[in-house]
Amino acid sequence: MRARTVNPIIASLFGLGLCLPVVAAELPTATEKRLEALEKRIETLESENALLKKSLDEPYISDREPEISARLKAVESQVNSYRKAARTVESLDGIEAGVGLTMAAQGVSGAPADAQKSAELNYRGDVTVSLPAGNIGASEGFIFTHFRMGQGLGLENPGDAFSSFNATSFQRPGTATADSTVLLAQAWYQLNVPLPLGGNPDLSRQHLELNFGKIDPFIFFDQNTIADDETRGFMNQAFVHNPLLDVGGDIGVDDFGFSPGMRLAWVNDYYKPQTYGLSMGVFGAGKGASFEDSFSDPFVIMQAETGQRFFGGLEGNYRVYYWRNGRGQDFDGIENTHAGIGLSLDQKVDDYTTLFARVGWQTQGRVKFDRTLTFGADFGGSYWSRGGDAIGVALGWLSISDEYKADSTSLVGFNASGAEQVAELYYRYRINSQFELSPNLQYLRRPGGNSGASAMTAYGLRVQLNY
Numbered sequence: 456m457r458a459r460t461v462n463p464i465i466a467s468l469f470g471l472g473l474c475l476p477v478v479a480a481e482l483p484t485a486t487e488k489r490l491e492a493l494e495k496r497i498e499t500l501e502s503e504n505a506l507l508k509k510s511l512d513e514p515y516i517s518d519r520e521p522e523i524s525a526r527l528k529a530v531e532s533q534v535n536s537y538r539k540a541a542r543t544v545e546s547l548d549g550i551e552a553g554v555g556l557t558m559a560a561q562g563v564s565g566a567p568a569d570a571q572k573s574a575e576l577n578y579r580g581d582v583t584v585s586l587p588a589g590n591i592g593a594s595e596g597f598i599f600t601h602f603r604m605g606q607g608l609g610l611e612n613p614g615d616a617f618s619s620f621n622a623t624s625f626q627r628p629g630t631a632t633a634d635s636t637v638l639l640a641q642a643w644y645q646l647n648v649p650l651p652l653g654g655n656p657d658l659s660r661q662h663l664e665l666n667f668g669k670i671d672p673f674i675f676f677d678q679n680t681i682a683d684d685e686t687r688g689f690m691n692q693a694f695v696h697n698p699l700l701d702v703g704g705d706i707g708v709d710d711f712g713f714s715p716g717m718r719l720a721w722v723n724d725y726y727k728p729q730t731y732g733l734s735m736g737v738f739g740a741g742k743g744a745s746f747e748d749s750f751s752d753p754f755v756i757m758q759a760e761t762g763q764r765f766f767g768g769l770e771g772n773y774r775v776y777y778w779r780n781g782r783g784q785d786f787d788g789i790e791n792t793h794a795g796i797g798l799s800l801d802q803k804v805d806d807y808t809t810l811f812a813r814v815g816w817q818t819q820g821r822v823k824f825d826r827t828l829t830f831g832a833d834f835g836g837s838y839w840s841r842g843g844d845a846i847g848v849a850l851g852w853l854s855i856s857d858e859y860k861a862d863s864t865s866l867v868g869f870n871a872s873g874a875e876q877v878a879e880l881y882y883r884y885r886i887n888s889q890f891e892l893s894p895n896l897q898y899l900r901r902p903g904g905n906s907g908a909s910a911m912t913a914y915g916l917r918v919q920l921n922y
Contacts, residue, residue, distance in 0.1 A: 549587035549597070554922040556580050557623045557686045559609065561895075561915030567614045567908065577607025579625045579686075581640075593656040594648045601641035601671075603711070613911060615867060615903030617702050617824060617853055617875050618693035620913040622685035628710045640713055643668025660725040664734075667717035672706060672738055675718050676756050676776055680801040681833040682811045682849065686919050689831070690895055691879050693851045697797045698827045699815040700778065702853070705793050705822075707740030707754040707780045714744040714754070728770075730762040741782030741790065752781025752792075771802035785821040786859050786866065793820030807835030811849075817856070824875070824904070825856035831879075843885030851877040855904040863904070871904030881917075893917040 562574040581603050588596035605625030612619050627636060645666045649659035666675070673683075677697050681688055685695050692702050700706040708714040716738030723731040735757045739749035758776035765771050776797050783793030795818050801811040810832050817825035831849025836842055854874040855863075863871035878898040885891050897913040 551585040553583045556920040558918045559623050561610050563913045565909045565911040575609050577609045577624045579605035594646050596646045598644050602637050603640040604635045604637045606635045622692040622695045643670050661723045664720040669715050671713050676758050677799050679799050679811055681809050689849050689879050693877050694849045697813050697815045705780050709744040714738040732760045734758050740780050754780045766804050769803035774799045783820050786823045794818050807837045809833045821858045823859045824853040826854040828852045845883045847881045849879045869905050876900040889921050891919045
């Protein structure tokens with residue numbers, strides 16, 4: 456019984472032993488083939504990798520390199536272009552520039568027979584650049600520069616008139632009309648200091664402003680929303696600024712309208728949209744405006760201002776100021792101290808209607824006119840479906856002073872009295888955001904306070920290009 460059970464087992468083991476040599480012989484052959492294929496694949500990959508590395512080391516894309524290399528180079532080139540553009544934008548951050556070109560053609564009727572001009576053409580170009588000047592702690596600074604050029608004096612002041620029909624004209628005094636040399640009109644620095652000192656500037660609702668350099672004082676004093684820019688608003692000089700300061704000359708600037716000086720201002724936005732501010736400026740006057748003995752008897756002006764919301768929340772600005780010019784010119788040419796008080800306001804009374812007014816009182820100095828009143832309105836074109844257009848109208852009185860009335864006969868040959876009266880009407884037509892046309896009509900009565908002089912009418916067209 457046992458012999459029959461053992462024999463089959465022995466037979467099976469014997470058969471297995473006979474098969475093992477055959478399997479062992481076949482196993483090395485298959486493994487070798489797979490290893491050979493793997494080696495060839497590795498060699499191919501190494502070759503392709505070397506070719507790719509060589510291709511990537513080349514700066515240009517060729518038609519012989521691998522597709523993946525070409526794609527990688529294209530992506531890298533695109534990324535580099537984005538980085539370059541980002542660096543360019545970062546370097547220009549905070550830089551602001553503006554360019555303006557103003558041309559005016561005017562004629563006048565009713566001018567005295569001895570008037571030198573009855574029609575004139577003039578142009579003026581202005582370029583402004585504002586550059587960031589870094590921080591001083593939490594304070595931010597910037598530099599402002601203004602270049603100006605122009606040709607043609609325009610109609611100026613025909614006859615004995617105080618005010619000029621064309622405040623846009625600009626030409627270097629004493630030069631021929633062919634000379635339009637570029638002038639560095641302004642160059643000043645401003646530092647904005649958040650208050651309180653040492654506090655979080657992001658939470659500040661008050662700040663100080665410090666300016667110094669060559670400045671147009673009217674940028675910071677006697678401002679007005681609709682009667683402050685002769686290139687787009689009223690052209691008559693009596694309506695652009697307070698006549699006592701501008702037409703009367705008490706501002707004390709040089710022949711170009713600028714002066715070296717400094718300004719300190721406090722601005723409070725805590726109750727915004729209501730705002731409050733106090734400022735003081737000291738500028739060279741007379742010869743001092745031309746950098747000659749600039750610190751002696753300067754022009755000093757102090758201003759208080761506020762921005763309010765009246766008439767159902769409509770914006771209004773109110774400014775009152777006092778000035779003193781240690782080098783004012785009396786009407787007889789003698790240098791004397793001048794002083795006065797001024798008021799400038801503008802107030803919206805409807806969505807597209809803004810009113811303005813200026814009042815001036817001369818408190819010291821022998822001047823030709825010592826009280827002024829100008830007022831007017833700006834009506835937006837939205838009333839007649841022309842949102843970019845506007846109509847402006849203004850009236851003004853420049854009252855003759857008692858001193859000049861008494862001496863005028865010997866000085867100018869007629870008895871000055873009453874007030875020089877000025878009126879202006881313009882329509883601003885917008886072609887596009889950079890191009891505007893403004894027909895203009897002005898009327899002047901009693902020029903220089905001369906009741907015997909004929910009234911004059913000036914008419915013209917102003918072209919304004921802005922960028």
